Amino acid sequence: MSENAVPAGTRRKIAFVGSECYPFVKTGGLGDVMYALPRALIRNNCEVRVILPLYNCMPMKYKEKLEWKGSFMMDLTMEGRTFFVGIMETEMDGVIYDFIDNKEFFDWGNPYTGLWEDIPKYCYFSKASLAVLNYLEWIPDVIHCHDWQASLVPMYLKTRFNVTPVGKAKSVLTIHNLRFQGICSIPHLKYWSGLPDYLFNYPVLKINEQECNMFKGGLAFADWITTVSATYAEEIQTPSYGEGLDSHLRYHQPKLSGIVNGIDTDIWNSDTDTLLEAPYNAENFLERKPADKQNLQSEMQLDQVAGRFVLGLVSRLTDQKGLDLIDAIFPDLMDGNTQVVVLGTGDPRYENAFRYYEQKYRGFVSANITYNEGIAHKIYAGADAFLVPSLFEPCGLTQLIAMRYGTVPIVRETGGLKDTVQPYNAELNDGNGFTFDKYLPAKLLEAVNNARNLFFGDRWHWDEMVRRNMQKDVSWEKSAAQYTELYESLCK
Numbered sequence: 001m002s003e004n005a006v007p008a009g010t011r012r013k014i015a016f017v018g019s020e021c022y023p024f025v026k027t028g029g030l031g032d033v034m035y036a037l038p039r040a041l042i043r044n045n046c047e048v049r050v051i052l053p054l055y056n057c058m059p060m061k062y063k064e065k066l067e068w069k070g071s072f073m074m075d076l077t078m079e080g081r082t083f084f085v086g087i088m089e090t091e092m093d094g095v096i097y098d099f100i101d102n103k104e105f106f107d108w109g110n111p112y113t114g115l116w117e118d119i120p121k122y123c124y125f126s127k128a129s130l131a132v133l134n135y136l137e138w139i140p141d142v143i144h145c146h147d148w149q150a151s152l153v154p155m156y157l158k159t160r161f162n163v164t165p166v167g168k169a170k171s172v173l174t175i176h177n178l179r180f181q182g183i184c185s186i187p188h189l190k191y192w193s194g195l196p197d198y199l200f201n202y203p204v205l206k207i208n209e210q211e212c213n214m215f216k217g218g219l220a221f222a223d224w225i226t227t228v229s230a231t232y233a234e235e236i237q238t239p240s241y242g243e244g245l246d247s248h249l250r251y252h253q254p255k256l257s258g259i260v261n262g263i264d265t266d267i268w269n270s271d272t273d274t275l276l277e278a279p280y281n282a283e284n285f286l287e288r289k290p291a292d293k294q295n296l297q298s299e300m301q302l303d304q305v306a307g308r309f310v311l312g313l314v315s316r317l318t319d320q321k322g323l324d325l326i327d328a329i330f331p332d333l334m335d336g337n338t339q340v341v342v343l344g345t346g347d348p349r350y351e352n353a354f355r356y357y358e359q360k361y362r363g364f365v366s367a368n369i370t371y372n373e374g375i376a377h378k379i380y381a382g383a384d385a386f387l388v389p390s391l392f393e394p395c396g397l398t399q400l401i402a403m404r405y406g407t408v409p410i411v412r413e414t415g416g417l418k419d420t421v422q423p424y425n426a427e428l429n430d431g432n433g434f435t436f437d438k439y440l441p442a443k444l445l446e447a448v449n450n451a452r453n454l455f456f457g458d459r460w461h462w463d464e465m466v467r468r469n470m471q472k473d474v475s476w477e478k479s480a481a482q483y484t485e486l487y488e489s490l491c492k
Contacts, residue, residue, distance in 0.1 A: 012487050013138070014041060015169070016050040017129045017153050018146035019122065024058050024097070025111055028316075029261070029397055030146060030176050033228070036264045040480035042094040046487075049138060051129045053121075054088055054099035056107040065090045066099060074131050076124055078191045085128045087135070098136070100128050118149075119184045119214075123192040126152035133166045142487045144172045148182035151218025152193060155204075158221055159196055170490040173222035175215075177394055178236050178243045179320075182214030183207065189214065207244070216248055223490055225249075225256045226483075228395035229416035233258030241392055259483060260419050261395040262476035263404065268380075270405045270470070275377040282470035285406050286463060289381065296382025299375075300366035302339050309338045309455050311448070312383030312407060314376050314398055317346030317354075317369075322389030322412060327353050328441035333448065334361050337456070341379050343368045380405040385451050389436075389444050393417050399433070403469035408462070409433040410447050420474070424454065429461060432469045 020026055021034035038048040054066075066088035073082045086101030100106075105121045112118055130153065133139065143166075145153045154171040161167045186200055189212050199205050204220050205212040219225055227233040235241035237250045249256060271281040277295035280288035290306060297304045311333070315321045327350070333340060342354045342365075354367035368375055380386070386402035388411040395416030399409040403421075411417040413435050424431035434451045436443035454462050 010488070011045055011047055012142065012484070012491065013047045013140040014038075014049075014487060015129075015133060015138075015140040015143045016048065016146070017126070017143060017150040018050070019053065019125070019149035020111055021050055021052055021097070024052065024062050024099075025055050027111060029395070032264070032397060033174075033176065033261060034146060036262065036476050037480060037483065038095045039093050039264075040262070040476035041484065043477075044480045044484045046484060048094075049096045049098055049133075049140070051098050051100065051132060053106045053111070053125055054086075054101040055111055056103075057110055062090070069098070070135065071101075072131070072135055074128055076127060076192065076194060078194050080194070083124060083128075085131060085135075087132055098132060100125060100132060102128070115182070115184060116188070119182065119188055120192040122149040122182070122214075123152060123189070123194075126150055127156050127160070127193075129153060130156055130161045130164075130166050133169075134161075134164050137165070139165050140169050141491050142170045142172060144174065144483075145218065145222070146174050147176050148180055148215040148218070151182065151215045152195070154218050154221040154223070155195060155199060159199070160194075170223045170487075171221070172224045172226060172486070172490070173218050175219075175225065175227045175232075175236065175394070178215075178241070178245065181216065181243065181245070183211055184214075185210060186212045213245075216245060219245070219248065219252060223255065224486060225252060226486070227256070227258045229260045229419045230258035231418045232392075232394045232415040235392070235415060257486070258419075259479055259486075260416055261397065261400075262479045263397055263400045263474055265404065265475045268401050268404050270381055273377055273381070275374050276381050277378075280381075280406075282406070282467050285466060285470065289406060292378065292381040293384070294382075296341065296378050297339070299378065300341050300368075301363070302341070302366055303363040307337070309385070309452055310383045311338060311340045311410075312379040312386045312402070313340065313342045313344070314379055314386075315344045315346075315388075317344045317350035319347070320391050320393075322391055322439070322444070323347075323350045323353075325389045325439070325441050325444045326387065329445045329448070330357055332445055334364060335452075338452065339364050339366075341366045341368070341383060343370070343372065343375050343379055345369055345371060380407055383407045384455060385410055385434075385448075387448075388412070388417055390414060390417060391439060396420070400474040403432060403472055404474055406466040406470045408451060408465060408469065410444075410451055411435055412439065412444070413437045424450070424465060426454075426461070429464065430468075432465060432472060 069087040205217040278291035358367040421433040
């Protein structure tokens with residue numbers, strides 16, 4: 001047992017605070033983490049509650065399962081205005097979910113509407129989360145906060161709540177994507193948060209004479225900071241990736257670490273996936289995966305030729321995802337033996353580019369400008385290789401899912417992509433994908449060509465890599481163990 005491992009019989013109480021969680025409401029990877037990590041922690045002898053806003057957009061089938069747990073009035077703002085706090089609760093797979101009910105903040109629009117409106121919403125949510133824990137008399141050992149929307153929790157914890165029961169809890173703040181920080185005018189946040197004036201200075205919230213930054217303040221006050229991969233933890237301390245907070249993060253480096261995400265291996269399981277034409281595993285993929293490739297070609301109106309090299313792309317269509325690199329080399333991809341299947345929405349520039357390529361290269365390109373869970377599963381299973389050439393990628397889940405489905409990732413060496421995909425080495429016959437370093441179209445094309453050369457020229461070694469990928473542990477278990485050790489070290 002390592003030095004910080006949890007002693008036998010110890011059961012730590014962990015509260016998760018975040019703005020979204022699958023299956024109740026999800027807009028991105030944060031929702032997946034808020035769902036999967038608590039479930040893994042339960043299996044690791046933790047007691048976990050997840051605190052969420054009760055958005056009006058949450059599907060009715062989940063609202064109908066909520067149980068009323070009480071309500072109270074809470075002061076907020078500089079002048080102490082009072083607001084209603086209702087508590088609705090449900091349980092799923094051993095995890096308790098407490099939803100904060102307030103129609104004024106959560107009963108309109110989508111989870112994220114606009115920064116001016118979202119600042120008051122998440123000031124209220126951060127403070128109400130701590131008030132709810134006190135009201136329920138459920139005092140956690142650690143409060144694990146996620147992204148800027150929950151970043152005021154560590155600040156409230158050590159100021160307004162420091163002499164209340166919840167004040168003894170330690171706080172962890174996880175950076176999922178540093179690009180979004182909750183920046184607003186100082187008077188706006190000062191009014192809505194009601195936080196003490198001394199926090200609105202440069203070491204904490206202030207970033208210039210007019211503006212403050214919620215994430216910056218939370219990072220300063222959290223007992224520990226994590227990111228979703230070790231490489232991203234290093235990258236964000238540099239000007240290139242730090243989004244203006246690199247010097248702040250270098251200062252707080254002693255309490256900063258990276259723990260790579262996992263995926264839910266019950267949902268993403270090629271052997272039990274009912275959305276596939278022919279489910280398969282690491283032992284029988286040679287016989288069964290070709291049927292999924294043929295089915296993908298058929299449904300996507302691609303030429304049904306077994307020998308084609310099929311590249312998959314499931315992504316938000318934005319600059320961050322490296323789509324300018326793909327756009328630059330697209331004619332080079334069309335060598336007569338390669339097909340490309342795209343799924344996603346985003347920047348009209350890329351949506352239109354992929355539509356254009358579908359028209360120009362009929363039978364070789366399929367552009368699905370939408371998001372469809374069923375198509376995503378079929379691309380992961382039916383493609384031979386998977387493109388993730390991101391400009392930056394805090395963790396990335398698609399490369400983990402692709403490996404789980406025996407689809408070889410082609411990635412840029414950044415963030416979690418670098419931590420999870422080791423480049424193929426022909427001499428040693430190891431590695432689990434193809435990688436490139438510099439953010440250049442030629443480098444991406446070189447990686448794709450290396451993959452094509454192995455696929456067409458040495459299928460035995462390609463299939464060995466597929467088998468290695470399918471056997472690789474990409475579950476949450478290892479990550480949950482690391483988080484459990486972190487919680488334990490903080491509690492000591």
